[in-house]
Amino acid sequence: MTSSQPAGAEPTRSTRRTFLTASAATATAAAAAAVPLIGAPAAAAPGAHRIDGPGKPAKPQHPDNELKRLLAEVDKARIEAIVRRLAAFGTRHTLSSQTDPERGIGAARDWIYQEMLGYAAASGGRMTVELQSYLQGRASRIPVPTQITNVIATLRGDTDPNRVYVITGHYDSRASNVDDAVSDAPGADDDASGVAVIMELARVLATRPTKATIIFAAVAGEEQGLYGSTHMAKQLKAAGVDVQGMFSNDIVGSSTADDGARDNRTVRLFAEGVPTSETPQQATTRLSTGGENDGASRQLARFVTDVNAHSVTGMQVRVIYRRDRYLRGSDHIPFLQEGWPAGRFTEPNEDFAHQHQNVRVVDGKQYGDLPEFCDFDYITRAARVNGAAMWSLAQAPGTPKNATMVTSGLTNDTTLRWQRGTEEDLAGYEVLWRETTEPDWTHVIEVGDVTTATVDLSKDNVFFGVRAVNRDGYRSPVAFPR
Incomplete structure (x- = not known):
């Protein structure tokens, strides 16, 4: 699916009433x-x-003039610098060092936090930044109790602050072995690219008043099992926050697949049909009345295509009628499970030869999820798609x-x-x-x-x-x- 299709031509029909005018x-x-x-x-x-x-x-x-201006401010050079800096921490594995100032997830966490504080300083007090931490006990892919920390920047809305929209990228990374917390795992595409999107949008939007609240979150623990985003969603639910939309940006860094297929003008948006949170009876009712294509997440995806002007984003949004890809899952899923509309942005063609692969040299060529395999023009356009959606949501009224x-x-x-x-x-x-x-x-x-x-x-x-x-x-x- 791409942007909304215009209505087709209709044959003239008779009517049983006189129209209003x-x-x-x-x-x-x-x-x-x-x-x-x-x-x-x-x-x-x-x-x-x-x-x-x-x-x-x-x-x-x-798009109005203000949207055009803010999208023009999305800076490719800044996005590239973020991706390269995150990759330079060597590994950002959830189980890597949290105290080493140069290497590991702790160093990456602290750098993201300081950058977000810099953006907030220009917001006139409307943006706040926090480290949301908790101790995750032993669980799947978590062999020992581990602190997991999300870096959250909240841009408070001026007139409707209790209505909230969330955008995330996960800053943890992994090597070929998901339990390997030692080997280099630069994670440029997966998912420094998504973190770069949310950080650059936080910078651009920090200086602009919004009506509703936007949360920009760099979450951790995704590769081990969506732990950071699950904690965040549960905290928002417990606080009674009215989350009316959420997007995960996960693997938005490349337009070229491992077989050479390339599409640098399309981003996929995965959107489930019958909501995950519905009871069996509710799902049966929806299916019996034909509403399987009209859950809140599908409506959110239609909204994205409606406000995505190709002339200013340079990108087509291809909506995929699924919760996520086969054998994969991203940080929108915990929000779906809490009953909120959510979707996942990702590139159109994935390069599995580089994703989740240890850094290595083959025939003189270096492999792994390195910045050299990212398309920074593509990430910039993906950021503009997200920016158009978040700005339009935050400036519009809430969903009825x-x-x-x-x-x-x-x-x-x-x-x-x-x-x-x-x-x-x-x-x-x-x-x-x-x-x-x-x-x-x-x-x-x-x-x-x-x-x-x-x-x-x-x-x-x-x-x-x-x-x-x-x-x-x-x-x-x-x-x-x-």
């Missing part, structure tokens, strides 16, 4: 692709805002809560309800719809600042969603009604 009627007569037939009239639900007609074609959200569809009676209309947000600049809401065979939203209907709307389309034939819009035109991710 003559211009709407003219637009409908000119519209094109199969719109479901409409049956007998039905009264709108009490208090519902009545909308007739299919609405307008859904279009991507264009408690979106429901009224199914108490037989009718060819559809009534949707949702809870009004508390944002100061909330302008109103839009209902979106698409044919059940379409992957992306194709039509949008403006319904205004209401919490109930009845539209002249049958819930039996199409899928619906609701999103919020603020006065600056920023749009939230879509909420799929239960």
Whole structure:
């Protein structure tokens, strides 16, 4: 999947109602692709805002000037310097030294922390940085109790600080043997590249006020079993934090596979369907109503493609309808398990000849996960994709809560309800719809600042969603009604 597809042409259809305005009627007569037939009239639900007609074609959200400026500030030279510095610690294995000032995960942790503090100094007090540590007892791939530390920079939102978005990269690395804490494991692609993305975005965004809160986290313990991100997610859950979106950047450093295949203009975004956190009964209900492609993580992925303007990021986002790759897993999974929408960014072609391989020389050529095998232009573009998503999320209203569809009676209309947000600049809401065979939203209907709307389309034939819009035109991710 790439960015949202424009609505196709629709054949002219008859309608059983007069549209609200003559211009709407003219637009409908000119519209094109199969719109479901409409049956007998039905009264709108009490208090519902009545909308007739299919609405307008859904279009991507264009970047404003501030987004263009901040993406232009993402600096390839800084990204390269971060990757090379992290690789220079020799190994960042979770079980490596935590006290050696030059080598090991402790030295890497301290360097990241100091860099993040430097970014926070330019934020006017809005960004804070902490070392989130805990003692992990003996467990899988953890033979002895081990301190695991996440480096977390929090950019507090000005007007809606309790709404939070999280972006991570893992700073630990590994050699061929996952238990080898001694051999060199520079981990340039996996995952100094992801850490470079979140650090550079922390630097760029630190100087800009945001409405919601953004957390930039360099997490540890990923290679041993997602330990750092699991601890972080549980801490956020225990604190009652409203996490409305999370992205893991894991292996975003190269565009060339081990067989030479190259695609330097695409980044993959893995997004699960039926949420991991759903009960079997909830999952059965979702599947029986056709909502397997409309979990919150899929809506978050659609949001990314909607705000990813290729003209300013230079990248296409290929959404993969899976939680993650086969035999692999990244730091978005603990957030999924806590019930939050999350996805994983990763490069389109992986070079397994270098990943997770001890540094070695073969026929005069050096191998291993070294900076020399990274594409720093590619990492820079991946950072811009993330930047467009995080900025647009933090400046938009939150995803509508408690979106429901009224199914108490037989009718060819559809009534949707949702809870009004508390944002100061909330302008109103839009209902979106698409044919059940379409992957992306194709039509949008403006319904205004209401919490109930009845539209002249049958819930039996199409899928619906609701999103919020603020006065600056920023749009939230879509909420799929239960």
